Amino acid sequence: MAKPFIRKLENFTRFSDAERKLLAESAGQGVRQLGAREDIIREGDGPRHVNLVLEGWACRYKQLQDGRRQIIAFFVPGDLCDPHIFILRKMDHGIATLTPVTLARITQERIETMRAASPRIADALAWDMLLTASIQREWTVSLGQRSATERLAHLFLELLLRLRAVGLTEDASYDLPITQADLADTLGLSSVHVNRTLQELRASGQITWKGRRLTIHNPPALMALALFDPAYLHLDREGAHLDAS
């Protein structure tokens, strides 16, 4: 259950057994099951816990007064929602499930305890926050500069690398359990246009997406198409020098 979380952080640094135990215990706190399309926190709520996704997909989103919705981030297994969030009184955005989700709700104190117990964990959590911020910046670039085809391709590649980092891929293929409408709200496109763009990618042999399974047939080629540079995901074990010996 706690595996994706620990596995994600171990892309930054390796932990000792004691640290792994500490992290696994946290990931077992306040476990809850949710259905698809349920709110986890609503905009305006006061944050109570740090949520950790154990299984399923969720998203951060923001809704304008007139109903337009933008998905701001995806949460896949192993993703943590803002370990510092308590400093803000009110959520400025909502978090909702996309599929049925299992999550852990970790208390603020627990986070502090872990940070105090292990500087390596503190650094790993900081790294996680920086990674989240980096992804957010890349989405800004996509929405500002990339065409529909590039955006879609870029997102598929980002998810491939993120899911690979937590062991949820097979070669260049993974479960993508979301709808085209969700993709539209993510990419700032209409669902009709997402559909047409998907068909282009399929027709040109770049991808297959059948059932929930997405396969990227030639990742380097798709990377070239999407102007994808994986550096922003910081998944190359930069924290290796901190590893527990």
Next chain:
Amino acid sequence: MAKPFIRKLENFTRFSDAERKLLAESAGQGVRQLGAREDIIREGDGPRHVNLVLEGWACRYKQLQDGRRQIIAFFVPGDLCDPHIFILRKMDHGIATLTPVTLARITQERIETMRAASPRIADALAWDMLLTASIQREWTVSLGQRSATERLAHLFLELLLRLRAVGLTEDASYDLPITQADLADTLGLSSVHVNRTLQELRASGQITWKGRRLTIHNPPALMALALFDPAYLHLDREGAHLDAS
């Protein structure tokens, strides 16, 4: 010199005199002058300092291989670039000046010293990071959902509130020392379209922008137009309960 920085953080919490002194000293470290359109850090560089803008405007940006450029964030006086950045080995984006800039370069140790010396400063720095992240999310929403007019109006309002928070406005007017091309790279529009959209806003009496001075004639009206909700800026002294007595 250090005023905008301290003033910004005091939107979250009030400091004791000792804390103010500590912050002011940090803001005096490694002060450097830069011209307009100079790089502060390039993508791929290893971060050496935390940069604090004392005067002038700078931006975070990212450039695609084919030359398209997206401005990801603005730095105005009082803004700090990523106090945790050292955890990452390589910058995944660049930071450059837009106007001549005075900045302080604060060492990692100095940041740690301040955090250790005052939990209130530690919280204020964490608040600053969360605010930065929140602004990034709102830009994602703008690029994904808002029309050209809405984006422009939204940005002008955001800058009004951010500059007001550091005392750089007069009523609803402030210095906006950037070009229309910069705005285009920020808003994901062409400079031609930015120009036409600006003319619309001028013609409808919403704004004046002459010399470097931008004036918003009726902020509430513009807020309605842009679907602007100031909550995301977290400038309502949420940390008041932490104030130094």
Next chain:
DNA sequence: CGGCTCCTTGAGCCCAGTCAAAGTCCGTGG
């Protein structure tokens, strides 16, 4: 006063949006 850089304007085009209607898939209950 010459030469930047930046702003403005016009014309034509295209990417992506909207609206509307089928088609497909899948889970549920009879």
Next chain:
DNA sequence: CCACGGACTTTGACTGGGCTCAAGGAGCCG
């Protein structure tokens, strides 16, 4: 096992916001 209903996907026709290319105007600095 099949029929039904709802959610999701696909398709067509048309529209429009924003882009490109290109040229001219304005302001500012040396």
